[in-house]
Amino acid sequence: MVRTSLAVLVIDENRIRASVIEAGLREAGHQRVTVIHDVSGIARRIAEIEPDVIVIDLENPNRDMLENMFQLSRAVKRPIAMFVDRSDQASIEAAVDAGVSxxxxxxxxxxxxxxxxxxxxxxxxxxxxMARELEEVRGELENRKVIDRAKGILMKSRGLSEEAAYTLLRKTAMNQNRKISDIAQSLVTAAGLLGPAEDE
Structure with missing residues (x-):
């Protein structure tokens, strides 16, 4: 993504301060700048505008206004730069928790x-x-657990070694053009359905 082509949304109730931000953005080469002075219905406006980046300026924010902006930050999943004139430790921590960049x-x-x-x-x-990588690692860990369970089922039901059970899962996955974890999940599900009723 070319930085100068970014669509930037500025949220600022103070028109003078908004013009300072807008001038700084335009000077930096950002021509697609939208300024909103009224924060009512802001989530809907963000959905309509679809900005790449959001700049929020809160001259003298009160707790409710900050919390509303932090909730917005959690929801929009975009880079957010927030300017405030004053703050305290709790507000700074809340901003970090909300994902303000x-x-x-x-x-x-x-x-x-x-x-x-x-x-x-x-x-x-x-x-x-980092969030994507963490999600991938969690997914891989879940897949590994399912594969281990499927291997256990095959080892018990067919008397296979662990290596032979894995080879059978891999071969089946290749033959069906599916992931090993999908085959393993199907096997675990089927075994659960076919297992003895007293195990439940």
């Missing part, structure tokens, strides 16, 4: 917009990559 306290200046936006995108991409 850059939480900047008392730092709204035109020349800082681009580097902060770049950092927000980089952090978001890094966290997204």
């Amino acid at each position: 850059a939480y900047v306290v008392d730092g709204l200046r035109q020349e800082r917009v681009k580097p902060i936006l770049d950092m927000a995108i980089s952090r978001f991409n890094a966290f997204s990559r």
